Amino acid sequence: MTKNKKTIMIVDDESDIRQSVKIILEKNGYSVVLAVDGDDCLRKLKNEKPDLILLDIMMPGTPVKEIVKKITDVKIAYLSVVRTSEAEREDLLGQKNIVDFIQKPFDIDDLLKKVKKLVG
Amino acid sequence: MDLKNEIYNKGATIFIMPPEYSKQSLDLVKKIAVKETVCYITINKTFDALKEEFNKNRVNIDNILFIDAITKSIKEAPSQTNGCYFISSPAALTELGIAIDKAMGHNFRYIIFDSLTNLIMYQKGAPITRFVLHLVNKAKSKNTNIVFYALNIPEQTGEIRQCETMMDRIVNLDKKSNK
Numbered sequence: 001m002t003k004n005k006k007t008i009m010i011v012d013d014e015s016d017i018r019q020s021v022k023i024i025l026e027k028n029g030y031s032v033v034l035a036v037d038g039d040d041c042l043r044k045l046k047n048e049k050p051d052l053i054l055l056d057i058m059m060p061g062t063p064v065k066e067i068v069k070k071i072t073d074v075k076i077a078y079l080s081v082v083r084t085s086e087a088e089r090e091d092l093l094g095q096k097n098i099v100d101f102i103q104k105p106f107d108i109d110d111l112l113k114k115v116k117k118l119v120g
Numbered sequence: 121m122d123l124k125n126e127i128y129n130k131g132a133t134i135f136i137m138p139p140e141y142s143k144q145s146l147d148l149v150k151k152i153a154v155k156e157t158v159c160y161i162t163i164n165k166t167f168d169a170l171k172e173e174f175n176k177n178r179v180n181i182d183n184i185l186f187i188d189a190i191t192k193s194i195k196e197a198p199s200q201t202n203g204c205y206f207i208s209s210p211a212a213l214t215e216l217g218i219a220i221d222k223a224m225g226h227n228f229r230y231i232i233f234d235s236l237t238n239l240i241m242y243q244k245g246a247p248i249t250r251f252v253l254h255l256v257n258k259a260k261s262k263n264t265n266i267v268f269y270a271l272n273i274p275e276q277t278g279e280i281r282q283c284e285t286m287m288d289r290i291v292n293l294d295k296k297s298n299k
Contacts, residue, residue: 057193057194058190058193058194058210058241058242060211060242063193063194063209064193064194065193065194065195065196081164081241082165082190082194083164083165083166083169084165084166084168084169084194085166085168085169085171085172086172087168088166088168088169088194088195091195092194092195
């Protein structure tokens, strides 16, 4: 009976982050798909339709700003170790599909609350 | 501790920082930039974020040239603006090296590299050590004080230790790793 489970895709080049967030989300009833970078994310989106993508903003490979242009119909929350100005953050949040900007290091309970708020 | 006093004159210094070191970094650059010129290389905050923070804290940014290896990865940005060179990615070591070499032509008194830890997230092993060695040698040839920040992260111990061998002074400000 998994048809009501929401699916979250975690895209992060740091395996510790991918694994720890996966464990917490699965414990809380979410289905999780993992991707190691933006290109892997695009490949997996051909077969998966997540409700939310948690997308690290700085990863090796194709820059995330290019990856985001190719994702048309899924909500995206940025995970960012990079510090931006307030104006830059607002600009990023003003882009299509971008629904949140989560600063790293994040508290896992706060992340869970945000995910619940974004997808239920 | 006054970090400015810990910097090795006309040589290379590495500060092993505690996990949250914005204040120490801000205090150092504020003190230096009052009268002396600084080239500030950022791998973890955007130029806009630094400018916002420095202006708020009354740092004299007229004496600072920024090299930003972050902004272009997250948004469209020109190659250079007044006061900043933008590099396409932290992994673009050749491009970063060229920008720093160009900046060194202006004879900055200080170069601050913030940080090796962030750089190592995008490039590992020999290219990093070669890059750091190039910067250290170039800075010394210009009598510039070069300062690197790094964190004490177990996964990066190898690279950081390698880089430490090239430094004239290592200053450990991380209480945890001092124990």
